[in-house]
């Protein structure tokens with residue numbers, strides 16, 4: 436992988452509403468090529484919606500999403516998504532699930548098999564190629580989700596709370612693996628999370644959204660390479676507390692508003 | 699005896715009582731077969747002891763003899779093959795049409811409400827009541843019987859297929875879209891396999907319905923088929939042959955259920 440695609444995204448003036456519910460309001464941000472941009476913000480502020488819009492899965496009411504860069508010839512799909520609930524087909528084996536992302540491409544069957552073997556190796560799943568999803572633990576299932584995304588050699592990875600369905604230990608393990616995989620592939624990544632430790636571990640750019648309707652409240656940059664970040668790093672801890680202060684204000688205000696709505 | 703003071707503290711010591719027994723029946727191998735064999739033996743013994751009037755209920759041995767004679771004379775095959783043919787044609791036609799409309803109802807906005815309205819209106823009609831009408835429409839021959847079966851099979855197939863499609867998690871369909879699968883590929887690789895458990899469960903129901911309607915249609919107008927054979931035997935008070943026909947019908951039901959069980963095991967082994 437490595438010397439692959441380099442594509443950046445620019446979102447300009449994105450607004451979106453679901454019927455009467457204004458979810459996003461005039462959100463603008465850029466996702467630099469090869470960087471991880473983390474979206475954080477209180478529950479319901481429109482993070483998943485913004486991710487769908489960025490990936491071309493949802494048309495915004497207003498605003499533009501543009502990309503700029505070069506696609507490597509081996510890229511089969513500019514976007515790949517990793518889902519919170521893994522979204523594996525229970526009737527396909529691990530290898531079959533990864534293959535799903537490749538079947539409609541021009542790749543020949545033997546070449547597909549090579550790619551599948553490659554990403555299985557990369558994600559530590561080599562011994563589980565023929566297993567059914569139900570036979571795997573949550574962490575292993577999400578490794579399949581990652582492997583499936585990597586198999587298309589995407590230019591941009593969209594990850595919506597990929598670790599939040601997992602227990603704390605598995606989360607910590609996978610977080611380090613993500614960091615290594617992303618750093619190695621150099622894939623532009625948009626990553627949604629509620630977890631600030633994940634945000635500072637992975638993010639080159641952390642975008643804090645306000646409560647609904649989501650607007651960009653702050654952007655935090657961390658230029659330390661992913662490989663050099665340790666959980667004890669005091670600069671990172673300081674950023675984490677700063678983010679927490681912002682999120683806490685927004686979240687508690689959102690809670691109170693929700694309370695009024697119900698009264 | 700003095701009533702205990704309800705406010706006095708209760709002293710506890712020793713092991714905590716086990717409170718979670720029951721509700722988990724186990725499968726005892728061969729117990730089912732043994733029960734059936736036991737009942738048949740009891741039936742035979744009752745007839746031999748003179749406790750059961752053999753004209754009203756022939757003993758198992760007499761039924762077996764009648765079956766054997768029918769098989770040897772070729773009579774059994776004549777009726778059985780006619781029934782099997784109707785079952786195959788009627789069930790397949792109803793299933794194919796039901797799958798198509800069920801998918802359309804599950805997948806398209808245009809057909810969803812109209813399709814469900816028609817199905818809800820027609821499903822409750824007892825299909826047996828339609829046999830005379832179908833005979834007027836399609837004649838007394840095979841057509842009216844095949845149509846009766848197909849009609850009866852069609853509606854539950856639509857309902858089960860649409861329910862199966864609805865039960866496919868939206869997140870899987872979104873996953874397919876996000877990986878750039880075409881609409882056809884999403885249907886073939888995500889929707890259909892996801893709906894398969896419900897569709898196969900529907901097959902069990904429609905197979906039973908098809909056998910019931912088969913017999914009813916054959917009793918109303920046919921000179922071949924297990925249903926007409928049972929009716930004719932009844933008219934002659936030939937209870938041995940009548941029961942032999944019923945045994946053949948129940949064996950047909952068992953065979954269908956066995957085949958579907960194998961199919962489910964094979965196709966749903968991922969569960």
Ligand SMILES: Nc1ncnc2c1ncn2[C@@H]1O[C@H](COP(=O)(O)OP(=O)(O)OP(=O)(O)O)[C@@H](O)[C@H]1O
Pocket residue numbers: 453456458477478479480481482483484485
């Ligand atoms: N398809 C939809 N139709 C109507 N409302 C929706 C739809 N999708 C999301 N919403 C609503 O829009 C708001 C934003 O949803 P979104 O999923 O983008 O938020 P989020 O920030 O990802 O939330 P969470 O942190 O809980 O995942 C929520 O109030 C949600 O209920």
Ligand SMILES: [Mg+2]
Pocket residue numbers: 482483484595
């Ligand atoms: Mg979300």
